[in-house]
Amino acid sequence: MRFAFRRSALFAAASLIALGLAAPSLAQEAPQTPPVQDVPVQAEPEAEPSSEPDAATPDDAQEPEAVEADVPATPETPPIPAVWAPIPTDAEGRSAYGYYLAGRNALTSGESEAGADYLARVEALTPEQPRVREQAFTASLLAGDLDIAARIAPEGEGVSPVIVQAGRLVAAVQTFVHGDARKADAMLKAAPIGEPHARAGLYVQPWIAAAAGDWDRALALPPTDLDPISTLVARANRARLLELRRRYDEADAEWRDLTSHALASRLFRLPYGEFLERRGKRDAALVQYDAAVTAGSTDRATMEARARVLAKGRPPKAPDYRRGAALALKTAADQIIAQRALEFGVVYLRLALNLEPTDENRFLIGQTLQQAELEAAARAALAQVGRQDIELYAAARVQSALSYEKDGQAEPALTELRRAAEARPNEASIAYLLAGQLVQMKRFDEALTVLNGPLLTTADQGFEVHFLRGAAYEAVGRKPEAEAELWAALQLQPNNPTVLNYLGYLWVDTGARVEQGAEMIARAFAADPSDGNIQDSLGWAQYRQGQYEQAVENLEQAVAKEPANAEINDHLGDAYWAVGRQREAGFQWNRVLSLEVEPERKAEVEAKLRDRLAQEPTGDKGAGLGAES
Template sequence: MALLLVGAPLAHAAPDPTAYVRARAADAEGAAQAAAAGYAEALAAAPDDAVIALRAYRQALAVGDYVLASRAGAVLVKAGVAPPDAAVLAFAIALKSRDAVGARRAADLLAKGPFDFLAPSLRAWLAFDRSEDAVALLDSAPGDALARRYTQRHRMLLLIASKRTHEAMAAIASELAVSDSEDARIDAATLLGETGARDSARQLLAGDRPEYERLRKQLGKRDKPDAAFGASRMFLELAVEIAGEDMESLSVVLTRAALLLDPRDDRARLFLAEALSRGGSHDLALGVLAEVGKDSPFVRGAAAGRVAVLRRAGRTDEALALAGTLATGAQATSADSETWGDLLVDQGRFDLAAAAYGAAIARDGGQDNWLLHYLHGRALDRAGRWSEALPALQRAVALGPDQAPALKYLGYAQVARGENIAEAQKLLERARALKPDDAEIADSLAWAWYQSGDVAKALPLLERAVQGDPAAARANEHLGDAYWRLGRHYEARYAWRAAALTAENDATARLDAKLAHGLKPRPN
């Protein structure tokens, strides 16, 4: 495939039927480098096998072996089964190798597939490298709303790269007024620094944030603007947009392509590590984060990334220790304290978690964050400090009136205590309107009706809650209680037995008592 790099010719080895099996085993065990080597061996033995090539392609990208990825990609293209993101890698490799023709072909391929919205901006950056009027080309490019989101950002960057600084600053102001994107701010400042407009760059990076201070020191120390810079930012921009959407393979392709074009962009490393870790490659992710130097503007982001990776890898003690260090350090942020609180909750250390969330609220940006107040209130409640939890949860609902988790928690917590049932019921009705398919909310609202004496109204909703989550101990127990009150004792015991299968702590003893004796008659 002309668009992809080609390594040294391989001598065709005798087919080894076990090479692929060994590679799959290494892959399953998380031995990424061994898996990549195994797939390379298997592909050499069966150079036209598209099944092997696809696994080799994905594993090569995970470990950063662009030669193997190229070779595997060529096999997939020849077989007509190349994934659409192969054109992204093809573009990056062609641009890196200064293959202008190959880059244009790759952009044409992108224009014909699901990533067509990238093509106008990529073509404009290629035109910039040819000393053409890239801004005019971009302005004349057709495109839908998604494409225009990218062309707007890259028109701004191309104005800077073309040294049309006054126009660029107006475009930047317009962009940041709509969405104060930190990435857009950093990219614009970086280019302004390279084109000599350092005062304007410093203005964009004003403030005492440590990462901005380090970025200001690096202004003017990069290469001149070119298509590699623009394309790397575009691929990273898309990776940021899809982060957390179960699209780890695509995120790896995008961030690897971005790093190939700009190896100094540590932001791409942060998102690459996140994608690798979400895909189960925790050691690879930690290795990528280790590449972020101590002087990098994103060194704290890398530390936060390590916490997340260690947590997913089950290395809880290490994650907790590092999170505590970040949360109690001189440069601690609200997010650092929130992460520490989350880890403490995982450990059942609710008093300490409440203190961590309280610290997060006290830091910049925390006071008006509904989620932090919700987490704070929940931790206080689970620590047995309801009188403190109640105002925290009420504050969360006030700040997030359309946030179902806060509405649900505050509503059910009051229902469970027999407090303010009418108001709690309204909260739960609002939560159900927001998430009508949420089984836990359905159970909570039904229980509010039950507690207010309307058992017949509660029953159908409890049945739907159990249908939505058959293993839910609480919903099954509530359903059993409703059946019993309505005289359906056999069905009640059936529901209680179902609840006992997944019940924890004191619920087990309570369910045993219900199974043995039923419910006591309600006082008149």
């Protein structure tokens, strides 16, 4: 029978390549800080809820700890709509109850913008309802409706600090966004942002103060009780502001000190180099960029800066107040994302986007939403990334494709990968992902056209390409070519359990090299005993060698791990038949017909039921492992 293509191993490799495509050009290394304490995360609504170039992690920094999620207890009260008597309605006769249900349904479905809009309408009709207000505020934050969030930000007794402080941060930043820096500065001066958003407030307030003309406040030294990384980031912001104030010598001294730290120097070489370029010191700037590369920085911004200096290009402009504030919020987002408080990161990034509406910020929002597994919201953000930066556009299309594939939407995933390939026709990693998606969709001839094209047929093609090509060849029945490709993959990764299983199964199933194939499968199973597909191969190899009792034992365990796999159930039926457990074999074969099964296997199983048991196939969904003998 035909060897079935097994998806999981292929797309594990594909996902890694996709992340490699997007990350080197865009994702910055986030500064890590000690975990924020006492950070409650709202339990409701169930809604969909970067990076500054100089933000990186010291080489020996420890893995960031996760922010503790202190979820507030839900009050023991009836559902919110139960206290609306009479139920409020708007001018069009639509009820708050209807808006509430529509909002909750939209949020549950991943439609964050629609959900936020509905809940904001509920809040307008029922301002006395604190829980509705909190839900509407949170939904507006995560959907990016920040003006609404600023307007309805709840305060007062019983409101969680995460809500109160987020509301104050959003209100101040949005006031600045709309051009009133003095009012925003006064808001932050009167009520500094507290935990868990204190770091974001600390980073952004000097830029707002500078825009308001409050230079004493803008250039004040950071507090002495800050953690070391946050202190360095605050000083970097101060160095930028000193430059804007034309206090160049002081700015240079600040940058020189920041780049002298053994562990953190590479955080600041790029912005210091840019400062030096603006001061006409190209050679000194190149020293900084070369040092960053030597230390391991390969991000696109550093490489472009180095190329620009060598080409004697025009230096980048110093960040103005809005861009500086946006960079500050992106740095805060990096740090909180590193602590796995992804929803907070999204909020900071949306504030940064309002200050600096760039495609890079849209990409970072989408990427963070993906990390939070808010796929629909992530795709909505990624869809807004335009073609001005073609590399960024292609990376967004790839990320969107992975999101669609994760949600089981194969056609949209393929469309996005085709767009990425069209945008970057010479990018081998995108070609590989496109081929992988075509294989997943069983469009093997199209996949082989890509796999055998010039981008992937190279002298140094990697394990993943050989492996995927071998799987595609096997699926269309081109066994010798499949064997050659899988053998080439095995030479590159001799102990890889997936390729050991693929090639070993091919040899066992065709009868070409049963003993050698069985030995390879045994090695694969020893390396990954939890994989039901590999255990199926082990059992099938035993079956083909006449070791029927052992085959039954392993195939039963494989079915327990992969109960919906038609091939494994079919194999178990064959093994039961071989040991004389005929009734159980019949149950197992009927079970195969109740699953998603290919036409060839279906016909084979139906023939077994008729010829061996004189049964008309039932496709009984209740049949299966454990049937009475």
